[in-house]
Amino acid sequence: MIASTPDPPYYAVIFSSLKEDDSVGYAEMAQRMVHLATQQPGFIGVESARQDIGITVSYWKDRKSIRQWKQHIDHQLAQKLGRERWYSHYKTRICKVEFDYEFNRLL
Amino acid sequence: MIASTPDPPYYAVIFSSLKEDDSVGYAEMAQRMVHLATQQPGFIGVESARQDIGITVSYWKDRKSIRQWKQHIDHQLAQKLGRERWYSHYKTRICKVEFDYEFNRLL
Numbered sequence: 001m002i003a004s005t006p007d008p009p010y011y012a013v014i015f016s017s018l019k020e021d022d023s024v025g026y027a028e029m030a031q032r033m034v035h036l037a038t039q040q041p042g043f044i045g046v047e048s049a050r051q052d053i054g055i056t057v058s059y060w061k062d063r064k065s066i067r068q069w070k071q072h073i074d075h076q077l078a079q080k081l082g083r084e085r086w087y088s089h090y091k092t093r094i095c096k097v098e099f100d101y102e103f104n105r106l107l
Numbered sequence: 108m109i110a111s112t113p114d115p116p117y118y119a120v121i122f123s124s125l126k127e128d129d130s131v132g133y134a135e136m137a138q139r140m141v142h143l144a145t146q147q148p149g150f151i152g153v154e155s156a157r158q159d160i161g162i163t164v165s166y167w168k169d170r171k172s173i174r175q176w177k178q179h180i181d182h183q184l185a186q187k188l189g190r191e192r193w194y195s196h197y198k199t200r201i202c203k204v205e206f207d208y209e210f211n212r213l214l
Contacts, residue, residue, distance in 0.1 A: 002160065002198050003123070005200075008200075012121060014119060016110070016164070017109075047160055047162055048160075049156040049157055052156070054156060055156045063205075089109055089209075090210050091208070091210075092208055092209070095119050095202035096202060097121075097202045098170075098202065100200040101198070102198045103194065103196065104195075104196045105190075106196070
């Protein structure tokens with residue numbers, strides 16, 4: 001689903017990643033982290049797809065809520081395991097959404 | 108591949124989309140548009156993945172280059188066909204990348 005987001009400005013975290021072939025435990029952890037993220041203050045929504053590359057975009061109220069989520073103790077452990085086991089390369093980009101527009105055939 | 112991008116600030120366009128089942132001509136047009144985008148002034152890079160949802164993030168030098176690309180005559184036609192034929196729902200978010208960081212096992 002395309003995330004429902006408020007009128008700008010709000011924030012987006014673009015997490016782009018390449019996985020190792022061996023990914024025991026990855027799917028469970030990824031699912032757990034998305035669930036945990038949805039419970040954090042300032043969380044707005046998330047969109048995710050993986051093909052050759054994985055792209056997860058999460059939307060947040062402000063940079064403070066993004067910083068708090070990055071420092072969440074369970075998320076810290078997931079990030080550590082991500083670097084040790086699952087990802088060969090990732091890049092995280094913190095962005096201010098300045099403008100958006102939408103097309104919906106059903107509206 | 109994860110896009111090579113300069114030190115912030117730069118711009119990201121997050122294009123999130125849901126496709127119709129019938130997508131005759133879509134793959135060719137998508138490929139053509141990515142190729143054409145790479146030739147535009149201010150283009151930096153692009154990342155794309157599709158699963159249930161499609162997410163394409165393109166990176167640009169500034170908002171002017173994003174605006175010019177949106178108004179490119181061939182891109183205008185592709186956008187029109189996108190609304191008429193291929194997409195049931197899409198959302199475009201124009202973002203200023205304020206901060207980024209990276210992990211690379213090989214570095």
